[in-house]
Amino acid sequence: MRILVLANTPAHVHLYRHAVDRLEDAGHDVLVLTREYACTTDLLDFYGMPYRVYGEHGTDRYSKLKFARELGGQFFTIGREARRFDPDVIFGRGPYAAYAGTLTRTPVVLVLDDEPTAFNHTISRPFANCILSPRVTRRDLGDDHYTFDGFKECAYLHPEVFERDANVREFLGVEPDEQYILVRFNALDAFHDTDLEGFKPHQRRDLVERLSEHATVFVSDEGDEMDFRDLPARPYELHPALIHDAMAEASLLVADTGTMATEAALLGTPAFRYRGTDDREYGEFQELERAGLAEQFDEYAAVRDRSLEILTDDDVPARWQQRRQEYVSDLVNLSDLLVDVAESRGAIDRLSSSTRQTLQRKRPEQAQL
Template sequence: MRVLIFTNTPAHVHTYRNAIDRLVERGHEVLVLAREYGCTTDLLDFFGITYRVYGSHEATAYSRLEFASELTGQLAAIALEARRFRPDVLFGRGPYAAFSGVVTAAPTVLILDDEPGDFNHTVSRPFADAIITPHVTRRDLGSNHYTFDGFKECAYLHPEVYEPIPDIRDRLGVADDEQYAIARFNAFDALHDVGAVGFSLSQRRDLLESLAEEATVFVSDEAGTMDFRDLPAREYDLHPALLHDAIREAHLLVADTGTIVTEAGLLGTPAIRYGGTEDREFGEFAALEDAGLIEDCDRYERVKARSLEILQDKRIRTRRRERRDAYVSGLVNLTDLIVDVAEARGDVDRVVSRTGGRAQATRVPNQ
């Protein structure tokens, strides 16, 4: 069987990497079409995944017109690769996967997170044979919409698939008893980020200076433009594939981007998300906040105050880890579901029937 998988961002690599390994081990042919964006291809190389690049995307703010121009050229390259490969089923999201499904007539499976109103959902949904989302998704996406009890990050952070490396502190250069925090700053360069704003430059500086009074501070700057020469912080400079291990050992993660906050929550690390100008509601953040695993703040002063309170609480990491263990143990291993759906050629109903819906996916009733 031939499986086509799109990895347009680093997060997509993590979502599919374990499933890719398993499908290849089972004798299936897998084509990964990748976009040069951030550390996407660095991650693919690190995990030994063979891929072909269909285009690139710079980590700078784009207008909608610039996105449209970029997309046109990339779709032409995708059409050539997809037709040549002739997939039996394909996985992805957004216009890339939707277009490939049209030109190859292959069953198209979209694995989405909870992004109400996202443009990618709008343009791809009519062409999808199955849409799979976390159970916390707040809307009906049509007759082929299925949910699973978990988050897309469960494809790589579920206890059944995640194995932390033991020497991450040595690699970071911090002592066993040294408290450290990670700050993650969004590049705001994706289509759904147009018009959104997170931490301002002055807020970044103020936050890092405040955190440095309580802990060693590492910064993961998505845009890669920060100047650290007069800041009391260190750039996170390990391979990006090790970032989850660094988060797991951290005493605090604070960010103005979403995925990494979800990841921290699922790893049991105290995490704060700054919403900035974002006015949409996200089911995944609400669920994790209700579970006591993350905090979602829409005011900078609250972010700063809670960050310092967390760093001053010496037992909070133990409490969060215990809470995380109890919560995550009941979630679906998304890698299992991806592999099952791939081998069923995108027929999720067949997968549900075979497993009785147990710890897999559930069709959303038409509303």
């Protein structure tokens, strides 16, 4: 079989990397189509995944006009590469995967989450043969929409697939018993982030200064705007493939971005997300809050003060790990599911009965449009 994967962001690389390895080991041909965005191609190189680049996307503040200008050239390259590869099934999300599938007359599998904008869902849904999303996704996307117990991040952070690198503290230059914090500042450059604002510059500085009184602070600044010259913090400079290892060892993650907050929560690290001007609701975060693994804040002072409180509670690490063990162990290993769906060419009725049992058809009463 020939499997085409559209991976547009670092998170997409992690989503598919274990499935790609297993499909290649089984003798299938796999190609990843990607764009130059943040560390996406760095990750593809690190994991040895076969890929071709169809375009690029900068980390400057995004605009609809710039998005429109980029789109035409990217679609042309995706179409050319998809026809050349001639896939049997396509994985992805949004208009890119839908277009590739339509052009090559290939079954399309969309792997979605509770994305805030309806644009990607609306434009790609009519072209999908199968849509997979976490059970907590609020949208009903039709008869071909199936849900699973878990999160997209379970493809690489499920206990069956994630094993932390024991050397990560040495790589970071921290002692075995040294408490450290990861702070993540979002560039907010994606199309769906237009007009959103996370931590303001003075809040970033205040947060780092206050946290540094209790622990070593590492800052991952996606927009590369932070000036560290007189700041009591270190830039996070490890290879991006090690971020989850670093996250698993951290005492706390504070972020104004969604993916890393979800990842930290699933690893049993307290995950605090500052919403800033983002007032949209996400089923994933609501579920993680219910499980006691993540917290969201509308006010800057609240996330700062709660962070300081958690750092002085010696019982927090054991409490969060216990919650993680009780919650995550029952979730679906998404990489297993992706491999099975790929080998069935996106046809749910061809899956084994045991695999079908991990899926539920989305019911209208579950959805919130």
